[in-house]
Amino acid sequence: MLEAIIVLTLLAVVFGLLLGFAAVRFKVEGDPVVDQIDSLLPQTQCGQCTYAGCRPYAEAIANGEAEINQCPPGGETVIVALADLLGVDAKPLNEEHGEAKEEKTVVIIDEQICIGCTLCIQACPVDAILGAAKQMHTVIKDECTGCNLCIPPCPVDCIYIKPVETGLKEWKWPLPTHNEKEPQS
């Protein structure tokens, strides 16, 4: 009886030490799941998910605080990818957070109306608006993520949404559309 207790205690101590050592020696910096989730999100930083950006949302998903269907810019693609990654069932986009966009958009500033208040510059999460106080502002269209966060602060409503210009490089072959005849049973 005593022997058994001693042996088990010893074993427990040995394995405890081993685990403790491994936890220190092989410590993983950061949370790889958060990184993986973050890499799937569209990085518009629009905040429609109710979090302050894509990374906070990724952290919330990793902690089980948020659902995977709160990202309207990512749409179905992101939901499916997240479901794949996390091994959960994909679900339709939660419409409370906004509707999935049919096409990508950017914003454009009407430079005639802009008064140079810099409010939009402060709102832009990716520094895609150039300008200075009392100077005209303009959007760097290649950097704009289409989050539309700059629109509400504008006091003169000079920021408009427009679809992303697509050239030959962006052109995609459509998925063939035809109705396959169902096999006769």
Add this chain to the structure above:
Amino acid sequence: MNGRKLWHFHGGLKLDGHKPISMQSTVEPLPIPPQLVIPLQQHIGAPAEPVVSVGDKVKKGQVIAEMQATVSAPVHAPTSGTVTAIEERSIPHPSGMSAACIVIDTDGKDEWLDDRKGHSQYHLLDPEELRILIRNAGIVGLGGAGFPSYLKLQPGAGKIVNTLILNGAECEPWITCDAMLMQNRARDIIDGLNIMRHAVHAGECLIGVEDNKPEAISALRDALSEDEKQYIDVVAIPTIYPTGGEKQLIKVLTGKEIPSHKLPIDIGVVCHNVGTAAAVADAVIRGIPLISRYVTVTGTAVAKPHNLHALFGTPMDFLLQQCEPQEDKLARLIMGGPMMGFEINDRQTPIIKTTNCLLTMQQQDITDDQPVQPCIRCGQCAEACPAQLLPQQLYWWSKAKDFDKVQDYNVFDCIECGCCALVCPSHIPLVQYYRFAKTEIWQQERDKQKSDRARERHEFRQYRMELKKKEDEERRRKKKELLKKTQGDKKEDDKKSAIEEAMARVAAKKEQQSAAPKNTEELTPAQQKQIAEADARRERINKDEPES
């Protein structure tokens, strides 16, 4: 020469060639059309940048758009005239979209640029100089892909070219422009081959021609000098579609296979089209840039199918009119062949560097509108695939939009030859699914790049804000400290001085109190006596007081 061992590639199809109908007559130079529309992108890579403006007079062979990137090609004026617009016009592309074009109203004089310079002694030139000549002549692969040729003549450090192959297979049905070129310009093709051989220091040269073009083969063989026969071999290869695919031709001629994601140069082979070779000869020996090409106009809806020598920018309709089109029967116009070509909806679309054929079809020839049935897993597509892929699997995964899986099944090794779709008994448009998957994957890659950049910018912004916040705080703290310190100093000083003053006052008082009267020194004896008397009196009084 005929004893050369040949190999076979996997799959492929024997197709009805329909070639003789467009080879009845000789190649006719096309009259100069009143207006040329020259797209800035006629090749793979970045579009060229215009170097002329509206209103400029241009001469034949003048550079009108310069290349701005490594993978690009300059564009030259095909004839003399005036630039009347630089704007978006419809271009030959499966999307049917428009792109920037330079529009030239021709003057009919066809005046050449004056400083045209040829180099008949090309073997004295450095390979680098040859590459620059070829690059500046705007030469791109004329077989169909339009990859800038000078890049393919640049083997790179440590790469040795054992075999230089000229592709004269022209495996697609109906097309005969290369066949006519080989018959008419065999000597130029051999010259071009010699120049390319010099540029890449190749050993053996092979010209692969399908055996359904015996005239072309004999023309090329006749053009060879005794010396050239030592290193150039014109090889008749079996007519199997798609032998004209680069990888397939290399396999047939050398037995070597190009690994996935590798280039022919990685196995010591360089492959060019015969048309490209003729263009290289023009550019280097005669100083003529790439401004025109042979185009086959054929099919069932033209009465006079034949080859034309057309300037780039010529509207397709202008070519059709030369071949007596049967307007009532013309149901579809295709650029390229029936297997890999695509439909052109706007007949004003111009001829570009990669336009080898205009194929007209009547309604009865159109076969791709048959009802699509479910896949029965017969496996015929896999048997036909010349790239040894699994078309069924690619089809499933493309349809399911599972692009990781599509890539696992090597969709990017698909050459879109269309064999699988042709043999499919269920008439599934398989190639369209692969094209869909490919462009979707490219889009995803672009999106990924963009989101990565957005993340970087967002993180940098956050870092900057954080830094600014910290700096602000630091500044505030410092300011506060400074304020505190200066105030504190002042207070302390005040306190100190107050204490000192008080101390001084106390000390002074003390001194005053403790000090003997100042008038007790250096007294005269009389005064001393007086004091003593006074003291005595005081003592007496003090003594008396308690008594009284």
